[in-house]
Amino acid sequence: MNNLLEIKNLYIEGFYEDRWQPIVKDISLNLKRGEVLGLIGESGAGKSTIGLAAMGYTRQGCRLASGSINLEGIELFDASEEDLRLVRGSKISYVAQSAAASFNPSHRVIKQYVEAPVHHGIMGYKEAEKEAVELYRRLFLPEPEKIGYRYPHELSGGQLQRAMVAMAMSCKPDIIVFDEPTTALDVTTQIEVLAAVKEITEKMNKAALYITHDLAVVAQVAHRIMVLRNGRLVEEGETRQLIKKPKEKYTRELLNVRTLREEKNITDKMDVILDIEDVAATYTGQDMALEDINLTVRKGRTVALVGESGSGKSTLAKVVTGLLPAIHGSIKFFGKDLPLELKKREKEDLRRMQMIYQMPDTALNPKQTVRKVIGRPLQFYFGIKGKQAEERIKDLLRNIELDPDIYIDRLTTELSGGEKQRICIARALAAEPDLIICDEITSALDQLVAEDILNLLQNLQNKTNMSYLFITHDLATVKAIADKIVIMLEGKIIEQGEKKQVLSPPHHEYTDKLLASVPEMDPDWLDNLLEERASTFI
Amino acid sequence: MKNVLFLIFKRLGASLITIFVISVIIFIGVELLPGDVAESVLGQSATTETVAAFRKELKLDLPPVIRYGAWLKDFIQGDFGTSLANGRPVSELITWRLANTLFLASTTAVIAIPLAIFLGMLAAFYRNTFFDKLISTTTLSFISFPEFFIAYILIFIFAVKLNIFPSLAIIDDNMNFTSKIYAILLPSLTLTCVVTAHMMRQTRAAIINVLASAYIEMAEIKGITRLRIIMHHAFPNSLSPVINVVAVNLAYLIVGVVIVEVVFVYPGLGQLLVDSVSKRDLPVVQASGLIFSIAYIFLNLSADILSMLSNPKLRQSQI
Numbered sequence: 001m002n003n004l005l006e007i008k009n010l011y012i013e014g015f016y017e018d019r020w021q022p023i024v025k026d027i028s029l030n031l032k033r034g035e036v037l038g039l040i041g042e043s044g045a046g047k048s049t050i051g052l053a054a055m056g057y058t059r060q061g062c063r064l065a066s067g068s069i070n071l072e073g074i075e076l077f078d079a080s081e082e083d084l085r086l087v088r089g090s091k092i093s094y095v096a097q098s099a100a101a102s103f104n105p106s107h108r109v110i111k112q113y114v115e116a117p118v119h120h121g122i123m124g125y126k127e128a129e130k131e132a133v134e135l136y137r138r139l140f141l142p143e144p145e146k147i148g149y150r151y152p153h154e155l156s157g158g159q160l161q162r163a164m165v166a167m168a169m170s171c172k173p174d175i176i177v178f179d180e181p182t183t184a185l186d187v188t189t190q191i192e193v194l195a196a197v198k199e200i201t202e203k204m205n206k207a208a209l210y211i212t213h214d215l216a217v218v219a220q221v222a223h224r225i226m227v228l229r230n231g232r233l234v235e236e237g238e239t240r241q242l243i244k245k246p247k248e249k250y251t252r253e254l255l256n257v258r259t260l261r262e263e264k265n266i267t268d269k270m271d272v273i274l275d276i277e278d279v280a281a282t283y284t285g286q287d288m289a290l291e292d293i294n295l296t297v298r299k300g301r302t303v304a305l306v307g308e309s310g311s312g313k314s315t316l317a318k319v320v321t322g323l324l325p326a327i328h329g330s331i332k333f334f335g336k337d338l339p340l341e342l343k344k345r346e347k348e349d350l351r352r353m354q355m356i357y358q359m360p361d362t363a364l365n366p367k368q369t370v371r372k373v374i375g376r377p378l379q380f381y382f383g384i385k386g387k388q389a390e391e392r393i394k395d396l397l398r399n400i401e402l403d404p405d406i407y408i409d410r411l412t413t414e415l416s417g418g419e420k421q422r423i424c425i426a427r428a429l430a431a432e433p434d435l436i437i438c439d440e441i442t443s444a445l446d447q448l449v450a451e452d453i454l455n456l457l458q459n460l461q462n463k464t465n466m467s468y469l470f471i472t473h474d475l476a477t478v479k480a481i482a483d484k485i486v487i488m489l490e491g492k493i494i495e496q497g498e499k500k501q502v503l504s505p506p507h508h509e510y511t512d513k514l515l516a517s518v519p520e521m522d523p524d525w526l527d528n529l530l531e532e533r534a535s536t537f538i
Numbered sequence: 539m540k541n542v543l544f545l546i547f548k549r550l551g552a553s554l555i556t557i558f559v560i561s562v563i564i565f566i567g568v569e570l571l572p573g574d575v576a577e578s579v580l581g582q583s584a585t586t587e588t589v590a591a592f593r594k595e596l597k598l599d600l601p602p603v604i605r606y607g608a609w610l611k612d613f614i615q616g617d618f619g620t621s622l623a624n625g626r627p628v629s630e631l632i633t634w635r636l637a638n639t640l641f642l643a644s645t646t647a648v649i650a651i652p653l654a655i656f657l658g659m660l661a662a663f664y665r666n667t668f669f670d671k672l673i674s675t676t677t678l679s680f681i682s683f684p685e686f687f688i689a690y691i692l693i694f695i696f697a698v699k700l701n702i703f704p705s706l707a708i709i710d711d712n713m714n715f716t717s718k719i720y721a722i723l724l725p726s727l728t729l730t731c732v733v734t735a736h737m738m739r740q741t742r743a744a745i746i747n748v749l750a751s752a753y754i755e756m757a758e759i760k761g762i763t764r765l766r767i768i769m770h771h772a773f774p775n776s777l778s779p780v781i782n783v784v785a786v787n788l789a790y791l792i793v794g795v796v797i798v799e800v801v802f803v804y805p806g807l808g809q810l811l812v813d814s815v816s817k818r819d820l821p822v823v824q825a826s827g828l829i830f831s832i833a834y835i836f837l838n839l840s841a842d843i844l845s846m847l848s849n850p851k852l853r854q855s856q857i
Contacts, residue, residue, distance in 0.1 A: 049692070051758075055759060057758070057759060059755075084761075085761045085762075085763065086761060087761070088760065088761035089759065089760035089761035089762075090761060091601055093759070093760070094756070094759045096755075096756060098752060100753035101751065101753065101758040102752045102753050103753055104753040104771050104774075104775065104849060105753075105775065105849075105850065105851065106771075106774035106775050106848075107771075109773070115757075115760065115762065116760040116761060116762070119761070119762060119763070119766070120761060151850040151851070153850070153851045167760075250754070256661075337761075523681075525548060
């Protein structure tokens, strides 16, 4: 069988700074039936752009500049809109990063599945419905007969992602483009989706492009890997080959970003700065979102809160900050009982506890400059204005390793994701806090950028002896930064202790599952794991 | 957030409080009007005794709080008082006028709402093309002109030059439905011109706003036609702002059409209100003012409820 997809010397341009500039440069790739090609790189590498271009699709403000995209003998490069429409969905389909955003909230899930086959004239409504249920079953969705008749908001992230994989299969296309299908998911859910991807590509003999920034993930599913950077190919190779013997320095960097930090001991002598006792909280008044929470944070140390989505990690952050008042229990900060409600807390207490959020995009006002964002807490907490504030802002920018002269007058929208997160850190630092609560602050960032941010936080802690309460679902991050680990499940703490102790056996059953779910660079890891799980079920 | 019914009851309660506050404001406003009803009704030749006697008869000598209580109690029971100008019950005066106003408003709504939404969808579909600009410019020019100007232009073209529609929208109970529609076609067209632009612009903006969503990109990638994407994927998700702007315009059609009524000499509630103000016929002013407010609040309430129901997330929580 010849190549299903052949892309030759493709250039794609984007319109920014008032002119067309190349964003994908001279990319060629081939894809055969039954083959999975991994595209890997940081954001801005042009991975998604290439993935979409394989369907002849470009996002607004982009255009195909030159080259050729040949899909099963059809040239897509200069095809008409109508010809492209006929190909899309039927011959090649797409699984997007955020299933939650990619399902239309107004229609039931199965209706969106059925739409493509019915409108491409491939099968009737009833038949498509039946196939949907069959696929849902194959992808291990719970209650396959019923789940499709729910609205998207009634499904969990992992379920939606699998429903979208099913939707991409609806017209039985030959090629599926997976664009970061597991990035937004926690490790345990990620396994389910990866298993679904394997199921489809191997057992149903489809070809796939698998786009991700996580080398360990792509190693599980891809036969070949292309490493991209700034729209160019860095290197290409067979998966095992590439992981064993990367040729380029950049690939090596991607391979070994996750490093452990030096061990710091926690002793009873160190000051406890935050002491949470017997806290419980609820959103609805009936179901408990948090129960029996006991937790201490010591000076200059990092406590990592780990758990799946829905385990109550972020809720705990809300309770500590007072955004969601606990219904009982006490929160002591430097030995003093904090009022449970935010409104009743003193300004000084607010100052000493700062927060950094998951989405730097939404945490920064898009109409404000860096100067204003960082200057605001200076004025609010210390009354510093004018020249003095200017100096302090510059200091803070230097602290977060951004050049003050370049960045101080930029709008927050003119920054990259990593730079935005740095600004959020500077804003928190401006208040000179004793405790910073970091809520999944690296999960929206690329691997290398995330690594930089973690290093920065590390350096800042060494300098100022601040404490961090670090919320994450990523165990690799935890290994890298935590002194103490707290594992949460369904609103309760199921295990906590020093890092060494929690990470070394014997584990709590759930901790074990979490640890086992973190992908390893070994390409056989997923297969082994799935086999192991299958055998334990029997 | 527990369920939709609870939310609806909450809104309903808030609406009742609002109506109560408005009734107080209307009452105080009318109290503050300069001049004395008794004097103005009886004329300059009236003696002080007759004026005093008349005031007593109208209970104008009682303190305002008591009169307000009595008025509100009667209003709730459907007794709007008697007109000071001609002694007929206010409810009798208002019922017929209100029916006419609602008739004109609903006729206009039946033409304008589908037209505006359809044009809005088309404009979104052909956005930034000549067609889009043509629709926008035309509808925008219509709202830029004063209503009476459009009204007179339409009269000039359709009544004077072409002579196909009557220039006066006079209706009475003896007319059948079609001849009534025929009679009010010109005012209705005038109002259509006035309200379409607003609704159409909002529909267009709401749809274009939704077109930037990831699920629209998904639909495009699934190979769905653009027309279906607009109608099936974008429109259901832009319903909430569209419903709200429709409600505001419906409210305008009921409470804000005095000028058009005057131009076409149409016996609507707006004209009655204006007449009564000039005659100091306070019971009529108070009653129609309150009816207008209730209509306005009721429409906004329905808009809130409908946009809640258009969202599956909120609709589902009912069960």
